[in-house]
Amino acid sequence: MTIKDAEKLTGLTVKSIRYYEEKGLISVGRNEDNDYRHFTESDIERLKLIKILRYINFSTEDISSMLEKDNITESLKIKSKELEEESNNYLEKQNICNSLIKDHKKKSFNNIIDDYSDTINFLETDEAKEFKVSFIEALCPTLNSIIIQSLIYIAPIIWLFINIYNKRWDALVLNSIIAILCTIFMTSEWIYYFYFRNKHKEKAREKDKKNSLTIPILIISIIAVVALFVLLNIGLEYLMAPQDYLFFETSMITSKLMILTIVIFFIIFLGIILKKFKINKSEDIEIYVELWEKCKYILIILFIAILYCFITSVTFVTQDKIIIHDPFHPFGVTYNYSDVTKIETGFGRKNFSFIDYKRKGEFYYLIYIGDKKVIFYAPSTNEKIEKYENDTYLELEEFDNNLKKYNIEKSRDDKYAHLCNLDKQYCDRFVRIINN
Numbered sequence: 001m002t003i004k005d006a007e008k009l010t011g012l013t014v015k016s017i018r019y020y021e022e023k024g025l026i027s028v029g030r031n032e033d034n035d036y037r038h039f040t041e042s043d044i045e046r047l048k049l050i051k052i053l054r055y056i057n058f059s060t061e062d063i064s065s066m067l068e069k070d071n072i073t074e075s076l077k078i079k080s081k082e083l084e085e086e087s088n089n090y091l092e093k094q095n096i097c098n099s100l101i102k103d104h105k106k107k108s109f110n111n112i113i114d115d116y117s118d119t120i121n122f123l124e125t126d127e128a129k130e131f132k133v134s135f136i137e138a139l140c141p142t143l144n145s146i147i148i149q150s151l152i153y154i155a156p157i158i159w160l161f162i163n164i165y166n167k168r169w170d171a172l173v174l175n176s177i178i179a180i181l182c183t184i185f186m187t188s189e190w191i192y193y194f195y196f197r198n199k200h201k202e203k204a205r206e207k208d209k210k211n212s213l214t215i216p217i218l219i220i221s222i223i224a225v226v227a228l229f230v231l232l233n234i235g236l237e238y239l240m241a242p243q244d245y246l247f248f249e250t251s252m253i254t255s256k257l258m259i260l261t262i263v264i265f266f267i268i269f270l271g272i273i274l275k276k277f278k279i280n281k282s283e284d285i286e287i288y289v290e291l292w293e294k295c296k297y298i299l300i301i302l303f304i305a306i307l308y309c310f311i312t313s314v315t316f317v318t319q320d321k322i323i324i325h326d327p328f329h330p331f332g333v334t335y336n337y338s339d340v341t342k343i344e345t346g347f348g349r350k351n352f353s354f355i356d357y358k359r360k361g362e363f364y365y366l367i368y369i370g371d372k373k374v375i376f377y378a379p380s381t382n383e384k385i386e387k388y389e390n391d392t393y394l395e396l397e398e399f400d401n402n403l404k405k406y407n408i409e410k411s412r413d414d415k416y417a418h419l420c421n422l423d424k425q426y427c428d429r430f431v432r433i434i435n436n
Contacts, residue, residue: 001039010047017047023060025050025067056083081202096120140200140207141193144214153186162421174351217270217285225262232258233380236311240325240332244318247379247388247395251313252356258310261303268292268299315374317399324372335369338406342368345400345434346413347420361419363430365396367403393429400433 007014020026021037026046028037039047046067053063056079066075096116103112160179163172197204233250241248271289292299312330316323322340325332344366348359357364357377365376381388381395388395412434420427 001044003037003039006037006039006044006047009044010051012047012051020047020050020060023064025060025063077202084200084202087199140196140203141189142211142214143193143208144211146189146193147215148218149189150186153182153189156182178352213274214285217267221263221266221270224266225259228262228266229259232310236314237380240311240314241316241382242318242321242323245316245323245382246318246385246399247381248314248316249374249376249379250310252375252377254306254310254313257306261306264288265299265303315376317379317395320402322367322369322374324369324374337403339369340367340403340406340408341370343400343403343408343410344368344412345410347416347430349413349416360416361421363420363422363427365400365433393426397429397433397436400436404436 003014003017006017021028026043028039028043031038050063058079066072156175156178160175163175267285268288271285274285275289309327312325312327314325320337322335323332346364348357348362350358351360353359356362357375367374376396379395414431414434417427417431420430
């Protein structure tokens, strides 16, 4: 191919092609018959590459070095970061320009010139440059964090479809509003993620790489937390339960606090292991490790306090006794069935509540003993009693029958029985308990 052919195929001028040859960026063979330049397919491809590199602001010296050392990929990564910084600088200057226009409409340049001069002086300092880098890194979302947030946002959306399937029309309005808001938030999070990633590709990739272990650690933590919580309940039963107990119920508040505490401590534990073996693959976990290093003793005291409250916030029921433990009475106070002054039972009354048993369709059984109030919502039975193994909630029905003998005042409400999501046999049992 002649130089004219090369001009047509590459879009470069003859002058540019000769210039690149002169600079040593390309070595073109000569036709033996007439000494004209003879371009091969390889020469054309090289010229196209040079054209691209020149377009993204590489100098001829840079291109010569890149082609000689064959380190195009690394050079492109460096150039990408440089262009990103240039882009940010241009945006910064554009913002100052727009700000000047607005302020000049209100005041003369003489009144604002000192303020802008001081601002520019600050922006040119190393401190300001470091702040900009750290600020951009802080704003940079990770793919793992977006996925985790999306899983949180999607829960009310799934719950909306469950309510529609179960024909829970009374909860539909509030549920729909929450689901729509969650959809908006989730969509905006993903839009922001792709916008930021498109604008700061290198930083986004770098941060994703640094946090690649976040989701695996979270999955391991959830499995470990479930296992540890089961072991805690077994330990609680072994340490506190009387031999002849029928069932027991732990406090919902202390149980949730205990689960949250175990999650935090397990994540800290994994973070310390990662740090020890110098596996820095999760900046999100490093936050917990830093928290541990700063507040180690406070966290230990807090853990012991929550563990103590969890162990001592439990009620055991035997054939004729109710033993109530609380942090002020760790060894428990024993009451007879006849000491119960009132019973409340029903299916909740609220569309939304952080307290499980208060939500519509959630069965609860509440007893009063003097000024004490005990909720039975999800009791754990004595595994040695065979009849309870395959007949869930039988223990509550029997307990209610035993209390009935003492003619205790009973407040009952089965208005939202139709909203119960459990199997029909359990829902029917709850209705029997309420109407007993």
